[in-house]
Amino acid sequence: MRILWTTLLMACAAACTQPANKSVPETIEPDEAHIALAETLTPADPTLAPIYDRSCRACHALDGLGAPLTGHAAAWAPRLEERGMEGLLGSIHAGRGAMPSMGYCADCTDDNFRALIEFMSTEGQS
Numbered sequence: 001m002r003i004l005w006t007t008l009l010m011a012c013a014a015a016c017t018q019p020a021n022k023s024v025p026e027t028i029e030p031d032e033a034h035i036a037l038a039e040t041l042t043p044a045d046p047t048l049a050p051i052y053d054r055s056c057r058a059c060h061a062l063d064g065l066g067a068p069l070t071g072h073a074a075a076w077a078p079r080l081e082e083r084g085m086e087g088l089l090g091s092i093h094a095g096r097g098a099m100p101s102m103g104y105c106a107d108c109t110d111d112n113f114r115a116l117i118e119f120m121s122t123e124g125q126s
């Protein structure tokens, strides 16, 4: 069922031309494989890896905090679809839900954040 939902969601992300679809659930629960995967992923970029480890990993590699997990593309797709890259950047600046403003990275640049979002929202990328 989850696989079917993921497939439908990916198909919609590619094909739907409607901008904000309010019926898309905001939180997509990860399965065991995604929870295990999130624990192992680290950005390949040597500048980004330490930033991710000290600032984002604590919440985005741990299930149950309400954060979309790193490498779980289906959980990121509706967020990217609804707010776009710049909208997600704005969420980090302002803080969102349990995420503090700047996601515990006060000295991060917007380019750092964009690269982190790309890394975290891509399925299984290391």
Ligand code: HEC
Residues within 6 Å of the ligand: 052, 055, 056, 057, 058, 059, 060, 065, 066, 067, 068, 079, 083, 087, 088, 089, 091, 092, 096, 097, 098, 099, 100, 102, 103, 104, 105, 108, 113, 116, 117
């Ligand atoms: C203290 C925990 C915590 C930390 C640290 C944290 N996040 Fe988050 N993040 C969350 C939670 C929880 C959400 C889901 C918020 C919601 O939609 O209710 C989230 C959501 C996001 C989103 C999606 C925002 C949206 O508009 O949907 C992005 C992008 C993001 N985090 C990036 C980052 C980055 C990059 C870092 C590291 C620099 C980081 N986060 C650090 C907890 C955290």
